Amino acid sequence: MKAGELANRFSVNVNTVRHYVRSGLLSPDKDASGYHYFSAEEERQLAFILRARELGFTLEDIRQLLSDATSGESPCPHARELIELRLTEARQKLNSMQSLVSRMESAVREWQALPDCAPCGDHICHLIEGGHHE
Template sequence: MTATGAMKIGELSRRTGCNIETIRYYERIGVLHVPLRRGRYRSYGEEDVGRLGFVRRARELGFTLDEVRALLQLATGGQAACAEVRGVAASHLANVRARIADLTRMERVLADSVRACDAGDDPACPLLQSLQAGMPRD
């Protein structure tokens, strides 16, 4: 359970910049604690603001929800958890670098196709030819 507070979900959303439906989703999947209720309203506290801010920053860095869960658990571990956090971050960094390499390759192919289109030397569309090159022939 979360710390008691007088903040409703709309205020939590405004303070963190997180969509209300996203907050509810994070609660359903266990990334955020299910809040106490005051009548029919969810009631959040400062701890919830901090936790949601942590989640948002981690997601902005591209961490998966599973990685976010792991980081949240490690966040309470103090200095001893630092090596484990480093491992999660190093693995994520390797994935980011792989995606950058993929995007760089895609950029090169697209730039070459656009240049070929601009040149107008080929009556067929160079991009469509490039895409069709991988298609099976009848």
């Protein structure tokens, strides 16, 4: 099947499929007209890639897991190790985003009582800079 057909089958943009080909994660053959032709193996690999991405694996992680599988090793121990790492990273990002949301909520509350100010050359936006200017 062609890239567009494969993309439709998985409800992804055809550029996603092409990106995975350029990244070397999918290695389709080319038909006589020069179009990529995706076999059942590439279809299975795309399903794996999409599921791994949903779980937070990076493209490099996926490349390594696919390499493990094609070299005859079980990728499962590596997948367990990598998901723990990605989970730690996701928790750190979540904590950072929660802190950002708290700062933003605080700013919204504080700014409600402050007036807008006209440009005077002393500041850009007193709300952000923290000074009160009339």
